[in-house]
Amino acid sequence: MTVAHSLSDLIDPTVRLVSGNPDQSIKGLALDSRKVQPGFVFAALGGAVRHGKDFVDQAIIDGATTILLDDGVDVALPDGVIELRAPDARRSFALMAARFFAPQPKVMVAVTGTSGKTSVAAFVRQIFQALGHEAAAMGTLGITRGDGAEAGALTTPDSVSLHQALTALADDGVTHMAMEASSHGLEQRRLDGVVLKAAAFTNLGRDHLDYHPTMEDYFQAKLRLFDPLLPEGAGAVVWMDGSYGERMADLARQRGHQVLLAGMGQGDIAVETVKPSGYAQTVGCTYLGENRTVELPLPGLFQVANAMVAAGLAIQAGCDADAVFDALAGLKGARGRLEYIGTTKRGGKAFVDYAHKPGAVEEALKALRPFSNGKVVIVVGAGGDRDKGKRPMMGEAASRYGDAVIITDDNPRTEDPATIRQAVMAGAGDDAMEIGDRHDAIAAGLAMLEEGDILLVAGKGHETGQEIHGVKHPFSDHDVIRELLDEGA
Numbered sequence: 001m002t003v004a005h006s007l008s009d010l011i012d013p014t015v016r017l018v019s020g021n022p023d024q025s026i027k028g029l030a031l032d033s034r035k036v037q038p039g040f041v042f043a044a045l046g047g048a049v050r051h052g053k054d055f056v057d058q059a060i061i062d063g064a065t066t067i068l069l070d071d072g073v074d075v076a077l078p079d080g081v082i083e084l085r086a087p088d089a090r091r092s093f094a095l096m097a098a099r100f101f102a103p104q105p106k107v108m109v110a111v112t113g114t115s116g117k118t119s120v121a122a123f124v125r126q127i128f129q130a131l132g133h134e135a136a137a138m139g140t141l142g143i144t145r146g147d148g149a150e151a152g153a154l155t156t157p158d159s160v161s162l163h164q165a166l167t168a169l170a171d172d173g174v175t176h177m178a179m180e181a182s183s184h185g186l187e188q189r190r191l192d193g194v195v196l197k198a199a200a201f202t203n204l205g206r207d208h209l210d211y212h213p214t215m216e217d218y219f220q221a222k223l224r225l226f227d228p229l230l231p232e233g234a235g236a237v238v239w240m241d242g243s244y245g246e247r248m249a250d251l252a253r254q255r256g257h258q259v260l261l262a263g264m265g266q267g268d269i270a271v272e273t274v275k276p277s278g279y280a281q282t283v284g285c286t287y288l289g290e291n292r293t294v295e296l297p298l299p300g301l302f303q304v305a306n307a308m309v310a311a312g313l314a315i316q317a318g319c320d321a322d323a324v325f326d327a328l329a330g331l332k333g334a335r336g337r338l339e340y341i342g343t344t345k346r347g348g349k350a351f352v353d354y355a356h357k358p359g360a361v362e363e364a365l366k367a368l369r370p371f372s373n374g375k376v377v378i379v380v381g382a383g384g385d386r387d388k389g390k391r392p393m394m395g396e397a398a399s400r401y402g403d404a405v406i407i408t409d410d411n412p413r414t415e416d417p418a419t420i421r422q423a424v425m426a427g428a429g430d431d432a433m434e435i436g437d438r439h440d441a442i443a444a445g446l447a448m449l450e451e452g453d454i455l456l457v458a459g460k461g462h463e464t465g466q467e468i469h470g471v472k473h474p475f476s477d478h479d480v481i482r483e484l485l486d487e488g489a
């Protein structure tokens, strides 16, 4: 439940009141002038495309009583409007949202990394649930509670929507929460003000270099989860196998966190053996030197990593380690993550996965290889209006780790689909096929399967749309495969 607050109760010490009355009653907060209502604070912030200062006049017409601005931004406000200034107004605004919408669920954890966030958050939510807690997850799949999900537009929602949602969940009895922290969300301070018990890092690989100027900037955005978001001395979990694990762990330790390391053959949670049996895996691991065996009901080595990170997060959040490791036997994969859909009449198996970056294409293909007695076919494309540099790298990973490659469209958005496909083809090599229409590409992939072969349809996972020339058409890899199998593929 939200009530009006006095402005002075909402602002952190870095905010300067330049003009106006600090006892003013605040009715709501908006980052976007189009959401302003009478009595609101409007934060006029610089964005990727525009600057909120250009919408201040409209916000005031619509009833904003208070305007929050970064220091140094040149805007003259009319008399009677309360002016707030801050060195990092985006952060101050998120902290304001946290105070405005309190309370939050009592136990919250967050995970960041290029790949694995949705899976880890889903696993932590399931572990919390198995241990008897009222739990929810927030991320790419929206807000998930029990088996139901309420879709959201972003992995990490803007700070107002996020804090409002947390409070609604807390008011509705949710005590335990697992959240995905995207690099955009961390950079844009969308999660600032969330009180975390523990946080985790999975890995860092090529993605989003349209938004972050360099890999180092991308790393620094991820680091914000450990510093400043995670309170000093709290529990951190770091998956050590990637090239950034050690550095992230060192920085987390320097910040004073209790760092739990996890990895293949290394760390406090060390995976020693993995034996696949059907689509499940028996994992032999040690936790603080003690041997454990986990029956993980999921295929793929990367899911072992995600399950171990999830276990670490739940333990760092205060759960009993024995109960946590027991709970791993009941995990279900997040929708569209290495999900088996069905078998063709000739005996080839079709999977859907959300691999839409080079490292994920590699991992997904490696994960499926043990299930194939013959070839692994991949249908894949790259998204429009996103990191262009990853396109040939995705094609390269597809042809290196797959036996046959079909390049298709995956949300070209406002770009020319053929141009995107060409960029992916450039990395995939001459043997790759190009079939723009995704339905036809999937049909061609299924038709190539013989007994024991595998088809991986990569990139869309849970998605239910294909955005072409700015228009979103209904499309689900899952449904298309099912239909084609039902029609006799």
Ligand SMILES: CC(=O)N[C@H]1[C@@H](OP(=O)(O)OP(=O)(O)OC[C@H]2O[C@@H](n3ccc(=O)[nH]c3=O)[C@H](O)[C@@H]2O)O[C@H](CO)[C@@H](O)[C@@H]1O[C@H](C)C(=O)N[C@@H](C)C(=O)N[C@H](CCC(=O)O)C(=O)O
Pocket (backbone or CB within 6 Å): 031, 032, 033, 034, 045, 046, 047, 048, 049, 050, 051, 052, 053, 055, 153, 154, 155, 156, 157, 158, 159, 182, 183, 184, 185, 188, 211
């Ligand atoms: C590049 C990016 O991340 N943009 C996000 C950002 O917008 P922005 O601030 O840069 O927007 P802008 O258009 O430049 O506008 C500047 C300011 O003027 C304001 N404005 C603008 C127009 C107006 O009429 N009135 C007004 O007040 C805007 O509200 C904004 O504060 O802040 C907005 C509010 O939080 C987000 O909705 C928006 O997400 C866009 C739609 C988006 O597509 N983001 C994606 C890339 C994203 O964030 N993805 C990550 C996950 C990626 C992954 O891991 O794969 C995610 O967390 O989902």
Ligand SMILES: Nc1ncnc2c1ncn2[C@@H]1O[C@H](COP(=O)(O)OP(=O)(O)OP(=O)(O)O)[C@@H](O)[C@H]1O
Pocket (backbone or CB within 6 Å): 113, 114, 115, 116, 117, 118, 119, 120, 140, 155, 180, 202, 203, 302, 303, 305, 306, 334, 336, 337, 338, 353, 354, 355, 356, 359, 360, 361, 363, 364, 461
């Ligand atoms: N630990 C991992 N290491 C490498 N690849 C992974 C890992 N976990 C998942 N993947 C790959 O990344 C894909 C997306 O997984 P998931 O949705 O869990 O990650 P995410 O970080 O939430 O991704 P996004 O940022 O796109 O939401 C999977 O379908 C799989 O191909």
Ligand SMILES: N[C@H](CCC[C@H](N)C(=O)O)C(=O)O
Pocket (backbone or CB within 6 Å): 155, 356, 382, 383, 384, 386, 410, 411, 459, 460, 463
């Ligand atoms: N959160 C990611 C999802 C990408 C999914 C893929 N299907 C694509 O459209 O590239 C993004 O917005 O970049």
Ligand SMILES: [Mg+2]
Pocket (backbone or CB within 6 Å): 117, 118, 139, 140, 141, 155, 180
């Ligand atoms: Mg995700």
